[in-house]
Amino acid sequence: MTSVLHGNRLIQRSHNWISGFQERLKLFLFPSASDSWLAVLRIGLGFQLMLYCLSLRKDWIQLFGANGTGLINRELIEAVVKLDSSFLPTLGWLVTLGNKIGLSEQTVLWGTWASLLCASGFLLLGVLCRCSAVVAWFLYVCAVNSGNLLAYGVDNFTIIGLFYLMLAPFPDRYALDRKFWRSPIRDRRLHGFFRRVLQLHLSVIYFFGGLTKCLGAGWWTGENMWRALTHAPFNILPQHLIISWRAVLPILGIAILVLETGYPVFIWLKKTRLVWLIAIVCMHIAIGLTMGLYLFALIMIILNLAAFGPGLLRPEKTRTELAVAELEQANSLRP
Amino acid sequence: MLWAVANDYTLLPRSVDRWADKAEDITHAALGEKLPTSNLLRQIVAAYLQVAGIDKGYGYFAPGVPNSYKLVFELRYADGRVEYELPSLSGKAAGVRMVTLLDHIAQTQYDPLREVILKMLAYSVWQEHPDAVTIRAVFGQIEEPTAAQALQGQSESYQFLYAYDFSFARQPANSAKP
Numbered sequence: 001m002t003s004v005l006h007g008n009r010l011i012q013r014s015h016n017w018i019s020g021f022q023e024r025l026k027l028f029l030f031p032s033a034s035d036s037w038l039a040v041l042r043i044g045l046g047f048q049l050m051l052y053c054l055s056l057r058k059d060w061i062q063l064f065g066a067n068g069t070g071l072i073n074r075e076l077i078e079a080v081v082k083l084d085s086s087f088l089p090t091l092g093w094l095v096t097l098g099n100k101i102g103l104s105e106q107t108v109l110w111g112t113w114a115s116l117l118c119a120s121g122f123l124l125l126g127v128l129c130r131c132s133a134v135v136a137w138f139l140y141v142c143a144v145n146s147g148n149l150l151a152y153g154v155d156n157f158t159i160i161g162l163f164y165l166m167l168a169p170f171p172d173r174y175a176l177d178r179k180f181w182r183s184p185i186r187d188r189r190l191h192g193f194f195r196r197v198l199q200l201h202l203s204v205i206y207f208f209g210g211l212t213k214c215l216g217a218g219w220w221t222g223e224n225m226w227r228a229l230t231h232a233p234f235n236i237l238p239q240h241l242i243i244s245w246r247a248v249l250p251i252l253g254i255a256i257l258v259l260e261t262g263y264p265v266f267i268w269l270k271k272t273r274l275v276w277l278i279a280i281v282c283m284h285i286a287i288g289l290t291m292g293l294y295l296f297a298l299i300m301i302i303l304n305l306a307a308f309g310p311g312l313l314r315p316e317k318t319r320t321e322l323a324v325a326e327l328e329q330a331n332s333l334r335p
Numbered sequence: 336m337l338w339a340v341a342n343d344y345t346l347l348p349r350s351v352d353r354w355a356d357k358a359e360d361i362t363h364a365a366l367g368e369k370l371p372t373s374n375l376l377r378q379i380v381a382a383y384l385q386v387a388g389i390d391k392g393y394g395y396f397a398p399g400v401p402n403s404y405k406l407v408f409e410l411r412y413a414d415g416r417v418e419y420e421l422p423s424l425s426g427k428a429a430g431v432r433m434v435t436l437l438d439h440i441a442q443t444q445y446d447p448l449r450e451v452i453l454k455m456l457a458y459s460v461w462q463e464h465p466d467a468v469t470i471r472a473v474f475g476q477i478e479e480p481t482a483a484q485a486l487q488g489q490s491e492s493y494q495f496l497y498a499y500d501f502s503f504a505r506q507p508a509n510s511a512k513p
Contacts, residue, residue: 055428062424062459063432071424072436072455080448083372087382141386149439149452150432153395159388209393212336215345216398226482227400233430239485246482295428 033192035172035185036310038165039126041198042133042172044302045161046123049136051295052158053117060113061106063147064091069106074146081145089138091146112139123165126175133170137162154296160201161303168194199307203264206280210260219257222249234291259283267308277308336394337362345398403477404437405493406453408460410467418464422456440474441496450499457501469502 056063066074078090091112098108116139122132140162144155169186171177178185218224226249228234229242242249259279266272267280281301288297339345340355347355363369366384367377384390410418424430436452443449453472461470474497480489 052428055426058425059429063429070455071422071459072452076451076455085378085381085385087378088385137386145385147432150429150436152432152435156388156391159386161388163387205393208336209395209397212339212345212392212394212397215336215339215347217346218399219397223481224396224400227479228396230479230485231400231403232405232477233434243482243486246486249482292427292431 029193029196030189031192031196032188033195034188034310035169035191037195037198037306038168038170038191039172039174040309041161041165041168041302041306042123042126042129042175044298044306045136045158045165046120046125048158048161048295048299048302049116049120049140050124051298052140053113053120055295057113061109063150064109064112064143066092066095066105072149077148078146081148088145089142091142094142112142115139116143126171126177127180129170129175129177130166133162133166133168137166152296154293154299157296157299157303161299161306164194164198195307198303199267202303202307203267206260206263210257210263214257214261219253220250222246222251222253225249225253225256229290234293236292237290256283273308274312277304277312280304336392336397338392339394339398401438402441403434403479404441404496405475405477406437406440406456407473407475408457409471409473410460410464411469411471412466413468418467420460420464422460437474441476449497453497453499454501457499458503461501461503469500471498471500473498 061069062071064070064074074091078092081088081090091109094112095105095108098105098111103111116136119132119136119139122128123136137159140155141159144151144159169190171181171183171185173185177183213219213224216224218227226242226246229237230239259276263276263280266276281304284297284300284304288294337355337359340347341352341359343349343352360369367374367380370377372378381390406422408420408422410420412418422433424433440449440452443452453474457470457472461467473495476494476496478492478494480491
């Protein structure tokens with residue numbers, strides 16, 4: 001009898017623990033969050049894409065042209081990419097489609113460039129957000145696949161950002177869509193979930209990036225800092241200047257290891273979040289300025305600010321405050 | 336990261352390499368990469384990973400900063416003149432992308448693919464110099480000095496890796512296209 005009672009108590013206790021864990025997990029994955037993160041991501045990615053288009057304007061045909069017009073024949077790159085999966089979207093799809101309606105390859109390529117630029121402008125303003133995000137993501141993926149041999153980190157992170165943006169619960173309160181269509185702001189828990197996924201993804205990125213760096217001797221001795229700064233074409237700073245700073249290089253190298261590996265811990269702690277975010281943003285600004293990787297720096301800053309920025313300096317509004325604000329806004333929109 | 340450990344590019348003892356190799360194998364299998372390339376599941380997983388931007392690792396400049404490479408085109412003219420050109424793109428943003436291209440050329444294990452890529456680059460140079468009779472593409476690795484070596488005045492050195500000779504007929508242009 002006693003053992004039965006004891007067994008029942010154990011079952012009850014484990015049941016309580018499981019339901020408590022489920023509740024905590026639910027709270028962790030679906031926290032109540034405002035739509036500010038989405039506004040940061042949307043505007044940031046719009047700006048990023050605009051810079052991407054404008055910076056590659058002169059080389060667009062050289063990068064993606066086929067049959068003698070490009071630096072590397074696009075068709076060759078696409079053939080190599082298709083070995084991985086024939087489902088991967090490429091600019092070749094659009095060119096084939098364009099050819100069927102009588103458009104030349106160059107027209108399609110310039111059309112793609114213009115569409116990407118338009119989508120970026122729409123994202124910046126918040127017009128037709130979902131449609132613009134899907135178009136931007138699709139065209140960007142096509143461009144990356146068709147220029148795969150020339151793609152680098154910035155493309156990966158831009159695709160990550162655009163993928164989340166495409167699925168995000170639009171619109172945010174700063175989007176023009178909200179004003180035009182009077183669309184309601186989606187559930188705060190849904191916003192919380194999307195933001196949480198982005199936060200977790202960034203934590204994984206930095207942790208593994210940092211850990212892999214920790215396993216290389218050069219980051220502890222400053223040698224990799226030296227190599228990164230003197231490696232062509234990232235050698236923006238004059239070599240004599242870097243030589244004069246050589247004593248600081250190991251410190252900078254170790255600081256990067258600490259920042260990246262410690263990211264999944266210190267960015268989550270309320271007390272250290274602001275300091276860590278500022279330090280990470282400063283690190284990316286430094287990468288941009290000293291190595292000329294401006295677009296890479298920008299995309300990392302955007303992702304960080306979207307994931308951990310909102311509510312950091314000024315606490316996000318409570319549910320009641322937001323509900324009142326929504327009501328006031330709805331009243332002001334009423335004719 | 337597992338790739339770097341398995342290939343002994345890290346500080347970890349060699350005994351760990353074997354485990355990393357196994358873990359890498361498991362990861363590849365989990366992602367369907369052990370399946371035949373024509374397998375539908377493998378293709379769907381590969382496509383999803385790519386369109387979500389999660390198909391590559393995040394170890395940029397990790398565990399070490401990779402070597403840089405240089406490609407020089409030697410243009411020979413009928414009158415015996417020799418000129419040197421570097422592959423270039425107009426914009427700075429596109430120029431950064433050339434680094435990735437040179438890395439790909441260096442890492443390509445399949446020689447005919449490397450030759451085709453270099454031929455295409457040579458062709459783009461030839462289009463600007465159509466009088467050149469032959470173009471030799473010389474690909475090499477740049478060995479940069481360490482901070483200590485640079486302090487002693489040592490500059491970068493160039494280690495030859497590959498060279499290919501190409502010639503493109505001016506007329507008809509189509510037949511010469513790579």
